[in-house]
Amino acid sequence: MEENKTFTISVYSENNVGLLNRISGIFLKRHINILSLNVSESEIENVSRFVIVVDTTEKWVQNIVGQIEKQIEVIKAFYHIDEETIFLESALFKIDSSLLFDERQIQNIIKESYSEIVTVSRDFFVISKSGRRSEIEELHAKLKPFGIMQFVRSGRISVSKQKMEVTSLLLEELKS
Amino acid sequence: MKISGAEAVIRCLLAEGVDLVYGYPGGAIMPVYDELYKFQDQLHHVLVRHEQGAAHAAQGFARATGKVGVAIATSGPGATNLVTGIADAQIDSTPMVCITGQVGKHLLGSDAFQETDIIGISTPVTKWNYQITEADEIPEIMAKAFYIARSGRPGPVLVDITKNAQFDTLDFSYKKCNDIRSYHPKPVLKINKVQESAEIINKAKKPMIIFGQGIILSKAEEELKALIEKSGIPAAWTILGLSALPTEHELNVGMVGMHGNYGPNVLTNECDVLIALGMRFDDRVTGNLATYAKQAKVIHFEIDPAEIDKNVKTEVAVLADLKEALTALLPLIEKNSHEEWHNEFKKKYEIELDAVINEELAPTNGKGISMGETIEMINKHSNGDAIMVSDVGQHQMFTCRYAKFNTTKSNVTSGGLGTMGFALPAAIGAKMGRPDREVVAVIGDGGFQMNIQELGTIYQTKVPVKIVVLNNEFLGMVRQWQELFFDYRYASTVMTNPNFCAIAEGYYIKARKVTKREELDEAVAEMIASKDSYFLEVMVEKENNVFPMIPTGASVSDIRLS
Numbered sequence: 001m002e003e004n005k006t007f008t009i010s011v012y013s014e015n016n017v018g019l020l021n022r023i024s025g026i027f028l029k030r031h032i033n034i035l036s037l038n039v040s041e042s043e044i045e046n047v048s049r050f051v052i053v054v055d056t057t058e059k060w061v062q063n064i065v066g067q068i069e070k071q072i073e074v075i076k077a078f079y080h081i082d083e084e085t086i087f088l089e090s091a092l093f094k095i096d097s098s099l100l101f102d103e104r105q106i107q108n109i110i111k112e113s114y115s116e117i118v119t120v121s122r123d124f125f126v127i128s129k130s131g132r133r134s135e136i137e138e139l140h141a142k143l144k145p146f147g148i149m150q151f152v153r154s155g156r157i158s159v160s161k162q163k164m165e166v167t168s169l170l171l172e173e174l175k176s
Numbered sequence: 177m178k179i180s181g182a183e184a185v186i187r188c189l190l191a192e193g194v195d196l197v198y199g200y201p202g203g204a205i206m207p208v209y210d211e212l213y214k215f216q217d218q219l220h221h222v223l224v225r226h227e228q229g230a231a232h233a234a235q236g237f238a239r240a241t242g243k244v245g246v247a248i249a250t251s252g253p254g255a256t257n258l259v260t261g262i263a264d265a266q267i268d269s270t271p272m273v274c275i276t277g278q279v280g281k282h283l284l285g286s287d288a289f290q291e292t293d294i295i296g297i298s299t300p301v302t303k304w305n306y307q308i309t310e311a312d313e314i315p316e317i318m319a320k321a322f323y324i325a326r327s328g329r330p331g332p333v334l335v336d337i338t339k340n341a342q343f344d345t346l347d348f349s350y351k352k353c354n355d356i357r358s359y360h361p362k363p364v365l366k367i368n369k370v371q372e373s374a375e376i377i378n379k380a381k382k383p384m385i386i387f388g389q390g391i392i393l394s395k396a397e398e399e400l401k402a403l404i405e406k407s408g409i410p411a412a413w414t415i416l417g418l419s420a421l422p423t424e425h426e427l428n429v430g431m432v433g434m435h436g437n438y439g440p441n442v443l444t445n446e447c448d449v450l451i452a453l454g455m456r457f458d459d460r461v462t463g464n465l466a467t468y469a470k471q472a473k474v475i476h477f478e479i480d481p482a483e484i485d486k487n488v489k490t491e492v493a494v495l496a497d498l499k500e501a502l503t504a505l506l507p508l509i510e511k512n513s514h515e516e517w518h519n520e521f522k523k524k525y526e527i528e529l530d531a532v533i534n535e536e537l538a539p540t541n542g543k544g545i546s547m548g549e550t551i552e553m554i555n556k557h558s559n560g561d562a563i564m565v566s567d568v569g570q571h572q573m574f575t576c577r578y579a580k581f582n583t584t585k586s587n588v589t590s591g592g593l594g595t596m597g598f599a600l601p602a603a604i605g606a607k608m609g610r611p612d613r614e615v616v617a618v619i620g621d622g623g624f625q626m627n628i629q630e631l632g633t634i635y636q637t638k639v640p641v642k643i644v645v646l647n648n649e650f651l652g653m654v655r656q657w658q659e660l661f662f663d664y665r666y667a668s669t670v671m672t673n674p675n676f677c678a679i680a681e682g683y684y685i686k687a688r689k690v691t692k693r694e695e696l697d698e699a700v701a702e703m704i705a706s707k708d709s710y711f712l713e714v715m716v717e718k719e720n721n722v723f724p725m726i727p728t729g730a731s732v733s734d735i736r737l738s
Contacts, residue, residue, distance in 0.1 A: 014358050018306070021299050022299050022300075025299055025300045029300065063482075066481060066486070070482050072303070072304045072324055072358065072359045074358060075357075075358045
């Protein structure tokens with residue numbers, strides 16, 4: 001049996017209402033859980049980019065990417081392992097403002113974690129942290145004892161490390 | 177000049193060369209039906225008795241003609257009733273455009289009467305789908321729908337049109353679609369891949385071809401024939417590839433897969449080069465993948481990149497339209513006869529003849545009529561020129577195993593999805609698409625009752641299809657599995673059937689029932705000779721089994737003869 005790994009799938013597509021449903025259906029059909037999903041604009045005008053993280057085997061990820069590419073509005077899909085990409089996630093922590101003054105450690109935690117304070121109000125303040133999942137989890141663990149009012153973490157965003165000319169490949173694909 | 181969205185739909189269909197559609201009216205599609213009424217001299221609408229029948233009829237039409245089949249239904253239940261046919265067309269790569277009505281745009285998402293999210297429901301089983309909510313979208317979307325349905329690996333497309341878009345007006349102009357920037361249906365043939373394949377094929381000592389529907393879809397029947405005749409390579413087929421090569425061709429070695437022929441199955445695991453042409457290594461073809469053709473170099477000619485290495489690892493993959501690829505391959509292939517290797521197939525065929533075929537075609541020991549001999553009788557009277565439309569089950573396997581075919585696009589059956597109830601409406605579509613051909617639907621007593629209401633369509637349209645029900649008073653294939661793998665526990669497979677002939681006669685279709693072997697010849701002759709539709713019920717031996725058989729999970733070389 002092939003081993004499971006974390007793969008980042010990047011999908012370049014037309015901006016289409018039904019496409020997200022079509023793509024998520026491909027995972028659903030194969031019982032593969034999407035760990036994280038992010039949809040945004042890409043470097044090319046009017047082309048969307050999906051970043052999907054899954055934990056599966058390489059054989060399955062190949063199969064899935066093949067099926068994704070088959071969708072009419074998909075221009076191109078790629079997959080990478082973690083070592084091949086620069087990736088990060090973002091998180092927001094909402095914390096009671098009184099703690100900022102009562103608990104000195106909190107300021108140190110913020111400094112040491114290279115996170116930043118986005119806003120401070122009379123009742124609460126918000127810390128933003130971008131980075132690897134482990135860094136966010138570490139910060140979460142440190143803040144937890146003081147009480148976190150709200151926590152949210154985004155999906156992964158990533159770009160490939162190698163100088164793979166995704167853009168030129170795409171433009172070629174769009175021309176042909 | 178402004179026309180209504182509904183009229184635009186009709187004008188789009190006409191611009192795509194459609195002159196026949198299947199459907200069933202209802203509230204949300206009424207504006208389109210009103211236009212169908214006005215255009216009835218140019219566009220013939222066939223009123224089916226259930227929307228599932230419309231979908232299967234459109235499929236039958238598409239499979240027999242190679243053109244895009246069209247089905248129309250209303251919103252809600254009308255649309256959901258199409259879904260089985262759409263799923264069937266998706267897995268069997270059948271070009272089809274389904275048009276459904278939808279509640280008005282202002283009601284979307286409000287749980288309005290007969291509102292259903294058909295886009296959501298049909299997404300996993302369509303090649304593409306789209307909801308039109310404004311009249312002026314109609315021409316462009318319809319053009320895309322037909323282009324997507326027919327190009328590359330064909331498939332079903334669903335266009336859902338809200339009622340307001342049917343009523344509203346637009347400035348109509350139609351431009352056929354032949355390019356979508358994110359869609360590349362025809363991969364560019366890489367000639368070096370063809371050369372690599374040719375080298376391997378020329379060196380092969382025991383090469384074998386398995387061809388699928390890709391040959392038919394790309395109209396590469398002549399190229400296939402030229403290839404096997406020049407190379408001397410034995411050619412086997414999948415169920416959907418059947419009829420692409422005449423049955424009688426001496427290099428046609430039969431069917432692969434679960435109920436395929438003994439030789440091509442066993443020899444799949446002995447060949448040194450396996451050349452797959454337009455087929456997808458379905459599990460019913462390969463049996464256990466871990467023991468499938470491991471000794472062979474696999475060369476895969478295929479139009480759909482997602483099929484390459486999906487199930488079977490290839491040595492060389494040629495991504496291309498089959499006709500184009502085979503045309504490029506042919507001049508590179510050296511003439512050969514592979515006589516000794518071909519003899520292996522002949523020897524295996526003798527074994528199958530003794531163990532299975534002779535008994536099936538001429539049962540001994542006072543056994544009742546067999547399905548195989550009924551098919552053989554149809555061969556005799558149709559001379560192998562009929563389009564055979566089979567349903568799903570034992571009779572389907574017997575039809576595919578024993579029917580003779582002289583020409584392509586003559587085997588219409590539900591392969592991938594295995595949809596019982598497919599054959600009766602599909603036969604209607606096939607006959608309307610090819611009125612010049614004899615069309616015989618072969619159906620089991622179970623499947624016949626899954627879309628039996630389409631007898632009404634036959635009566636109303638007078639379409640002269642011939643219907644043969646092979647009645648063993650069982651859901652035969654499931655019963656066979658119960659016998660073999662569930663120790664004869666016949667759970668819910670015994671059928672207490674009605675008087676089928678009386679039902680057919682109720683629809684004013686000439687009907688006849690055969691219970692004795694002596695009557696079979698004359699009855700089939702009468703059926704084929706009939707100018708009108710004809711219903712023939714043949715009471716067959718109740719507990720016959722289809723053999724050979726590769727049990728689920730077994731290797732192709734462990735195929736059972738009994």
